[in-house]
Structures are given as C-alpha cells and as structure tokens.
Amino acid sequence: MNPRGRTALSPLPLVIGAAVAALTLIPFGYVLVATVDMGLTQLLELLLRPRVGELLSNTVLLLLGTVALSLVLGVGGALAVVRTDVPFPLVWHALLSAPLAIPAFVNSYGWVSLTHAVQSYPGAVLVVSLSYYPLVYLPVVASLSVLDAASEEVAWSLGRSRVRTVATVVLPRIAPAVLGGALLVALHVLAEFGALQLLAFQTFTTAIYGQYRSAFASEGGTVLAGVLVTACVLLLTLELLARGRRRWARVGSGTGRPAEPVRLGRARLPVVLVLVGVVALTLGVPLYALGRWLVLGSSTEFVTSELASAFGSTLGLAAGGALLTTLLALAPAWLAVRRRGMLAVLLERATYTANALPGIVVALALVWVTIRVVPSIYQTLPVLLAAYAILFLPRAVVSVRSSLEHAPVVLEEISHSLGQSSWNTFRRVTVPLVAPGLGAGAALTFLAISTELTATLILAPTGTSTLATEFWSDSSAVRYGAAAPYALLLILVSLPATWLLARQAQPRESS
Amino acid sequence: MHALRWLMLTATLAAFSMLGACSGDDGPKVVVYNAQHEELISVVAEAFTEETGIKVELRNGSDLELANQIVTEGDASPADVFLTENSPAMAFVGSRDLLAPLGATTLENIPARFRAADDHWTGFAARSTVLAYNTDQVSTEELPDSLMELAEPQWRDRISFSPTGADFQAIVAAVLDLEGEEATREWLEGIKANGTVYDGNNVVLESVNSGQSDAGVIYHYYWYRDQEESGVNSDNTALHYFEAGDPGAFLSLSGAALLANGDNPEQAQEFLDYLTGTEGQQVIADSYALEFPLNPAVQLDRAGVPALSELSPPEVDSADLDSETVIRLMTDVGFL
Numbered sequence: 001m002n003p004r005g006r007t008a009l010s011p012l013p014l015v016i017g018a019a020v021a022a023l024t025l026i027p028f029g030y031v032l033v034a035t036v037d038m039g040l041t042q043l044l045e046l047l048l049r050p051r052v053g054e055l056l057s058n059t060v061l062l063l064l065g066t067v068a069l070s071l072v073l074g075v076g077g078a079l080a081v082v083r084t085d086v087p088f089p090l091v092w093h094a095l096l097s098a099p100l101a102i103p104a105f106v107n108s109y110g111w112v113s114l115t116h117a118v119q120s121y122p123g124a125v126l127v128v129s130l131s132y133y134p135l136v137y138l139p140v141v142a143s144l145s146v147l148d149a150a151s152e153e154v155a156w157s158l159g160r161s162r163v164r165t166v167a168t169v170v171l172p173r174i175a176p177a178v179l180g181g182a183l184l185v186a187l188h189v190l191a192e193f194g195a196l197q198l199l200a201f202q203t204f205t206t207a208i209y210g211q212y213r214s215a216f217a218s219e220g221g222t223v224l225a226g227v228l229v230t231a232c233v234l235l236l237t238l239e240l241l242a243r244g245r246r247r248w249a250r251v252g253s254g255t256g257r258p259a260e261p262v263r264l265g266r267a268r269l270p271v272v273l274v275l276v277g278v279v280a281l282t283l284g285v286p287l288y289a290l291g292r293w294l295v296l297g298s299s300t301e302f303v304t305s306e307l308a309s310a311f312g313s314t315l316g317l318a319a320g321g322a323l324l325t326t327l328l329a330l331a332p333a334w335l336a337v338r339r340r341g342m343l344a345v346l347l348e349r350a351t352y353t354a355n356a357l358p359g360i361v362v363a364l365a366l367v368w369v370t371i372r373v374v375p376s377i378y379q380t381l382p383v384l385l386a387a388y389a390i391l392f393l394p395r396a397v398v399s400v401r402s403s404l405e406h407a408p409v410v411l412e413e414i415s416h417s418l419g420q421s422s423w424n425t426f427r428r429v430t431v432p433l434v435a436p437g438l439g440a441g442a443a444l445t446f447l448a449i450s451t452e453l454t455a456t457l458i459l460a461p462t463g464t465s466t467l468a469t470e471f472w473s474d475s476s477a478v479r480y481g482a483a484a485p486y487a488l489l490l491i492l493v494s495l496p497a498t499w500l501l502a503r504q505a506q507p508r509e510s511s
Numbered sequence: 512m513h514a515l516r517w518l519m520l521t522a523t524l525a526a527f528s529m530l531g532a533c534s535g536d537d538g539p540k541v542v543v544y545n546a547q548h549e550e551l552i553s554v555v556a557e558a559f560t561e562e563t564g565i566k567v568e569l570r571n572g573s574d575l576e577l578a579n580q581i582v583t584e585g586d587a588s589p590a591d592v593f594l595t596e597n598s599p600a601m602a603f604v605g606s607r608d609l610l611a612p613l614g615a616t617t618l619e620n621i622p623a624r625f626r627a628a629d630d631h632w633t634g635f636a637a638r639s640t641v642l643a644y645n646t647d648q649v650s651t652e653e654l655p656d657s658l659m660e661l662a663e664p665q666w667r668d669r670i671s672f673s674p675t676g677a678d679f680q681a682i683v684a685a686v687l688d689l690e691g692e693e694a695t696r697e698w699l700e701g702i703k704a705n706g707t708v709y710d711g712n713n714v715v716l717e718s719v720n721s722g723q724s725d726a727g728v729i730y731h732y733y734w735y736r737d738q739e740e741s742g743v744n745s746d747n748t749a750l751h752y753f754e755a756g757d758p759g760a761f762l763s764l765s766g767a768a769l770l771a772n773g774d775n776p777e778q779a780q781e782f783l784d785y786l787t788g789t790e791g792q793q794v795i796a797d798s799y800a801l802e803f804p805l806n807p808a809v810q811l812d813r814a815g816v817p818a819l820s821e822l823s824p825p826e827v828d829s830a831d832l833d834s835e836t837v838i839r840l841m842t843d844v845g846f847l
Contacts (some may be wrong), residue, residue, distance in 0.1 A: 012817045038797055049842075049845075051845040052847060054845070112714075116718065116721060116723045119723075197710045198710075198714070200707075200708070200709050200710065202708075206675075206710070207847070209575070210847055211674070211847060212576070212579055213573065213574065213676060213677055220847065292726075296741050296743050343586070359578075360576065362577060364580070364583050367580060367583045367584060367585050371583070375587055378584075378587075378589070379589065410527075420841070456578055457576060458572065458576060462542060462569070462570045462589075463568055465571075469571070473571065474550075475713075481740065481741065
C-alpha cells in the first residue's frame with residue numbers, strides 16, 4: 001500500500017495522453033510544414049484577398065446561426081420532454097433523437113430536391129441545425145433527467161421565483177451539457193462538407209475541397225485548412241473559458257428525485273404542435289425525398305451482393321473505428337477532469353484540433369506520413385482506423401469527460417486507500433463509472449464514421465466500398481435511384497447507435 | 512452495463528472486418544487509380560479480367576483526390592494506372608514526372624489529336640460542353656452562338672455553372688487557349704456577375720430544370736443520362752451546342768496513363784491496350800456512361816446523341832492546356 005495515497009501520481013495516463021495527442025496533431029503538423037514551405041509572400045497573397053473574407057464571414061455566420069438554432073431546438077425540446085406534462089414524453093424523445101440516424105448530406109439532398117429556397121443562408125442554417133440539434137438535445141435531456149429536484153426546492157423555499165430558479169439553479173447545472181453540445185455542433189459545422197455542398201453554401205471546408213480539386217492549387221487548400229485550425233482553436237478556448245473550473249460531482253446522485261413537471265395547461269396544444277412541426281421537418285422531409293427516389297429512378301437496381309458488401313464493410317469499419325476511438329479517448333478525458341493542470345488541458349484540447357479539418361487534409365497528412373515512415377502499412381486497415389480516430393476523437397472525449405465529471409473522485413480515492421493499485425482502480429472503479437460515457441462516445445463515433453467519405457476513399461484498402469462512398473458515387477453520376485438504397489441502408493446502420501444514445505439519455509417515465 | 516456490451520459487440524464486428532480485409536491472393540493484377548465514374552470503369556475492368564485473367568484492383572475517387580494522392584505518394588505510389596475524368600489532373604501528375612511513356616498498341620488505337628504529344632497519356636473517352644436551358648424561360652432565338660456571350664448583360668442572374676470542379680476548369684482552359692488571358696479574365700468576371708455557382712454539373716442541370724436558372728453550362732452526358740434514367744431533372748430542359756470552333760464546343764478528354772514506378776508495368780500496359788482497343792471502347796459505348804469512345808472503330812450509337820464526327824470542337828491541345836494560369840485567373844476573380 002502506498003502510504004502517500006493519491007499524491008503519488010502515476011505518470012502512465014500522462015504518457016498515454018501525450019501519445020494520443022501526438023497522433024491527433026499529425027494533420028496539424030502537415031498543415032504547418034506545408035504553410036512554412038510556401039513562404040510568406042505567397043501565403044499572404046493567398047490569405048489577404050476578398051474571397052477569404054467572404055468565406056470567413058460565411059463560415060462565422062453559419063456557425064453562429066446553427067449553434068443558436070440548435071440550442072433553441074435542443075434545449076427547448078429537452079425542457080418540453082423532461083420538464084413538462086406533454087403527452088407521451090418517451091415517444092417524443094425517440095422522435096427528437098431520431099434525426100441523428102439521418103446523415104446530414106442525405107437530409108440536405110431531401111430538402112434540395114423539395115425546394116431550392118434552402119440553397120441560401122437561412123436555408124443552410126435551418127437544414128444543418130435540423131441535422132445536428134440532437135447533439136445538444138441528448139446531453140441536455142440526460143443532465144436534466146438526473147438533476148435532483150432538491151436543489152430547486154431549496155431555492156423556492158428560500159423565496160425564489162420559478163423563472164429565477166431555472167436561471168440560477170437549473171441552467172448552471174446543465175451548462176456543461178449545453179456547452180459540450182454546442183461545441184460539438186460548432187465542430188461539425190466547421191468540418192461539414194457534403195451537406196453544404198448540396199446546399200450550395202460556401203464555407204472554408206467546401207472551398208478547401210475546391211482548392212484541392214484544382215490540381216495546381218493544393219497549397220491553397222492547405223493554407224485555408226490552417227485558417228480552419230485557427231478557428232477551431234479559438235472555439236475550444238471560448239468553450240474552455242465558458243466552462244470555468246466548477247465541479248459538479250455528487251456521491252449518491254442516483255437517489256435524487258425528479259422535479260415536478262410543469263403543467264402546460266392551455267399551452268399544451270401549441271407545444272405539441274411545435275413538436276409535430278419539428279419532427280415533420282427533421283424526419284418527414286428527408287424520408288419523403290428518399291421514398292420519391294426509390295419510386296422514380298429507373299436505375300434502382302437492388303444488386304444485393306454489392307449492397308451487402310458495402311453494408312458489411314461500413315458496419316465493420318464503423319465498429320472498429322468506434323472501438324479504437326473510444327479507447328483512445330479515455331486518457332485525455334481522464335486527464336482533463338482528474339488532473340486539471342495546464343498540461344492536461346493542452347493534451348485534451350489538442351485532440352480536438354483535427355476535428356475541424358476536412359477529411360481530405362487528414363487523409364493526405366496520413367498518406368504523407370505513412371508512405372515516408374512506415375510504407376508497409378500504407379493503405380491498410382490500421383491507418384484508416386487511425387484516421388477515423390484522429391477525425392472523431394472529440395466526440396468520444398466529450399462524452400467520456402462529461403460522465404467523468406459526474407463521477408465523484410472520492411470513490412477512486414477510497415479504492416486507493418483500500419490498497420488497490422492505480423490500474424485496478426481504473427479498471428474496477430473508473431471504467432464502470434464512465435461506462436455510459438464510453439457507450440455514448442462509441443455510438444457518436446460510429447455514426448460519424450459510417451458517413452465518412454474522403455478519408456475512406458484515400459486510405460481504405462484498395463477495393464473497399466462503403467455505403468457512403470457508393471451513395472456519393474451514384475448520386476454524383478446522376479443515378480439518384482441507384483443511390484437511394486444506399487441512403488436507406490445508411491439510415492438503417494445508424495439506427496442501433498441512435499437508439500443507444502436516445503436510451504441512455506432517456507427521461508424517467510413520469511408516473 | 513449496456514455500454515460495455517455495446518463495446519464487446521463492436522469489438523467482435525471489428526475483428527470480423529479485419530479478417531475479411533486480410534484475404535490476399537497472388538495472381539497477376541493491376542492497380543488502377545480511377546477518377547472516372549466508378550460504374551463505367553468497373554464494367555470495363557470486369558470485361559478485361561474475363562478476357563485476360565488479370566485481376567483489376569480499383570481505387571476510386573475524384574480527379575482532385577487521386578491526383579493529389581499520387582503526387583503525395585510520389586515514387587512509392589502503389590498505382591500502376593491512372594484514369595481521370597478530365598485532362599488537367601493528368602497534366603498535374605505528368606508535371607511531376609510520375610508517368611511512363613505509353614506502348615505502341617495504345618498509341619495506335621487513339622488518334623493523335625486525342626493524345627498528349629509526349630506520348631505520356633492518352634484520352635480514352637470524351638465529353639462535349641453544352642448549354643442546358645429551361646425551355647419555358649429561354650426562347651430558341653435567344654440561344655448564344657458562343658460561350659463568351661454568357662458574360663454579357665442580357666444573361667444577368669440567368670445562368671449557373673460549377674466552377675469548383677475539374678470539369679469547368681477544363682472548359683476555362685480551352686477559353687484561355689483560344690481567346691487569351693485578358694479576354695478570359697473579362698469573361699470570368701462577367702459570368703461571375705451573371706451567374707449562380709453550384710457544386711456539380713448534376714446540380715446545375717437540376718437548377719435549370721426547376722427554373723432556378725434559365726440556362727447552365729454542363730457536359731452533354733449529364734443530360735442524356737438523366738433522360739435515360741427518368742428525366743426527373745431534365746424534362747423541362749433542352750440542350751444547345753455552341754457553334755463550330757467556339758470555346759463552348761470544347762471536347763474534354765478523360766485521360767489514361769501508366770505510372771512510372773508501378774509494380775506491374777506489363778499488366779498495366781495490357782489494361783490500357785484493352786481500354787483503348789475496340790473491345791474496351793465498345794464496353795464504354797454500350798454502357799450507361801454516354802461519353803464518346805475515341806477509337807475510330809467504335810461509335811456511340813444511342814438515340815438522340817450526336818456522333819463524335821458531327822461535333823466541331825475547337826482546335827485545342829488538351830495536353831498543353833495552361834491549368835496554372837486557369838487556377839490563377841479563377842483565384843483572382845474569386846471562384847476559388
């Protein structure tokens with residue numbers, strides 16, 4: 001037994017965390033080297049021109065709009081489902097979570113095929129928010145559901161009004177969930193390509209693809225990617241400042257009692273109507289469009305073997321990638337919550353930088369590194385899985401971190417004081433405590449990988465086809481009918497992960 | 512412990528997917544980096560394998576991805592053959608000295624005007640630039656003789672095109688070659704003021720069909736394919752070919768080349784011989800692709816589609832298009 005108890009900090013988590021951070025910083029290094037190679041004059045020439053200003057304002061406006069609308073939909077939906085007496089809360093919960101199963105580019109195509117009005121700024125904000133608001137909704141529902149009513153009742157009994165109680169007691173407590181969700185939405189929007197391309201709304205990411213597509217301009221793409229990384233670092237800093245240093249863990253938080261639902265009274269019908277409207281927009285529109293292609297396209301040929309093979313490799317890649325990513329997320333998340341030092345914060349934040357980069361930059365960075373350092377593993381499964389981990393680690397880190405934040409450190413300390421080694425404590429106390437976060441992280445990563453396109457095309461073993469690559473291949477060849485079954489399978493393959501996420505966040509059944 | 516069970520399940524699935532990926536074999540093969548439409552080349556590859564017993568490993572992507580990938584890979588590239596949709600991506604790879612000279616059979620199969628002068632790559636299929644117009648919104652008298660007219664004020668807010676794709680950049684390269692740098696810059700500024708930018712020819716076609724734009728610049732096959740598919744994105748539109756020799760009558764070449772450092776040079780040459788020979792070209796002509804085969808012995812014989820010999824493209828050397836200036840101009844004007 002270690003007489004000094006917890007003060008003897010094992011260096012192992014720090015070493016693992018540093019290794020994970022190093023992996024995720026590869027694309028950053030690639031962008032940096034390419035930018036330095038270019039020289040200052042050409043760099044300034046590429047950066048200081050009206051087009052970059054236009055892209056910057058487009059990207060920032062889109063970011064603000066989607067984060068705001070996602071917060072309204074996500075927090076509003078969560079309050080309605082968890083804190084009011086709206087009928088059938090569990091049905092609404094399932095319906096409000098379901099858009100996660102519909103890839104953003106499928107949703108966009110559905111909208112565009114219905115009306116061209118969405119090919120505009122308000123349209124882009126609307127469609128992208130409809131795809132991503134569940135990233136706010138789910139964590140907020142989860143944190144509202146476990147909130148003990150006692151704190152609020154104390155506030156009332158001391159004479160605070162209901163509204164002020166929500167503002168001063170409830171909101172601060174769900175703030176980490178709201179902020180984490182908002183950060184995820186923002187990072188998704190920064191890196192979003194397919195949906196915005198269909199919506200004809202140009203951002204840095206769509207412009208980077210345009211640059212790489214212009215054979216001689218790939219340096220330009222890399223420089224724009226540098227701007228994107230900078231934007232991402234800014235976001236991360238903002239979120240960190242907003243998060244503050246408060247702690248939210250409680251021993252025995254499981255025994256809390258849910259708050260009394262607000263009686264809607266005459267507002268009940270309008271609330272239900274709004275919910276119906278949201279569901280019609282998020283699920284009705286894309287599913288209607290998909291049905292229309294299936295009926296209309298003459299190239300709708302169900303080649304079962306091709307569909308099955310694409311389905312199988314999507315499932316395998318997404319599962320393998322999700323597993324690896326979630327495991328890698330453990331160390332940075334643990335450091336961020338338990339060590340809270342400057343170094344730990346830097347390591348955790350480092351894992352986010354690649355998330356805002358388009359897949360093509362991450363993929364080319366890995367091509368560049370593997371072919372020079374370890375050519376024997378080029379275009380093999382491990383490299384592709386590493387690319388997925390680099391791209392999607394933040395989704396897992398955010399989930400694992402938020403469960404760790406609610407897991408009291410005192411339980412780990414007790415385990416230490418009872419003579420358990422660090423490893424045993426981690427295995428027998430920490431992992432079970434964060435199991436829900438691990439599941440949520442794996443599910444979010446699974447969803448992201450199943451729709452990933454560019455890194456898969458560039459890094460997968462030759463001959464691999466996934467549902468997403470086949471969908472794009474068909475829809476860009478104007479074979480919408482042939483693309484439809486792949487879109488349908490993409491939704492199917494996403495359902496279990498969506499179900500898992502929805503179930504974890506599930507509000508308690510009101511009695 | 513739902514989460515842990517979920518993790519176990521994913522682990523099992525991952526293990527299975529690894530097993531599936533490891534099944535290798537050692538027969539003769541050729542690795543093809545394919546930026547042409549996957550549906551087309553996979554049909555050609557199957558026919559080739561049936562004929563020769565050589566397995567084709569296809570890596571599919573777009574011009575942009577694969578050209579950048581080959582250049583990033585450099586001499587270590589596993590690719591034996593590179594196929595593009597348009598010539599600029601091929602010229603880019605060629606400029607880095609990564610291509611090998613083509614064999615005699617391939618050179619004989621394709622007329623010299625569809626090949627690079629240094630014999631380092633050849634066209635194997637071609638597409639013609641066209642103007643798709645909404646038949647309710649554009650009268651036939653209004654149709655322009657020249658692509659250059661689209662920059663004029665009468666087309667303000669009426670046209671659309673897809674400038675970020677390799678497709679459109681090949682067209683701009685033809686304009687540059689025929690009209691010179693100043694005229695090209697003015698033309699680009701004009702169409703930027705007049706038009707809406709979409710990403711992808713199919714989106715342009717769809718926007719014309721739905722009346723968002725009156726007319727759009729695309730390649731011919733997008734329209735014919737949609738007509739054969741269902742017409743859902745083209746029934747309200749018609750095609751207009753620009754006059755003979757106009758930059759708008761430009762014929763863009765899909766290119767094929769051998770990589771200098773490929774591991775299977777003989778099989779690669781055999782694949783190109785097949786692709787440009789009568790059998791491979793016939794497969795292209797019979798496919799859904801509706802692009803023009805370039806071997807004179809094979810014709811695209813489809814209802815409504817003009818024969819290659821009926822088109823009068825401008826005299827442009829596809830291998831010599833100045834992509835670098837195109838990119839600079841398009842960057843200056845603010846398309847990129």
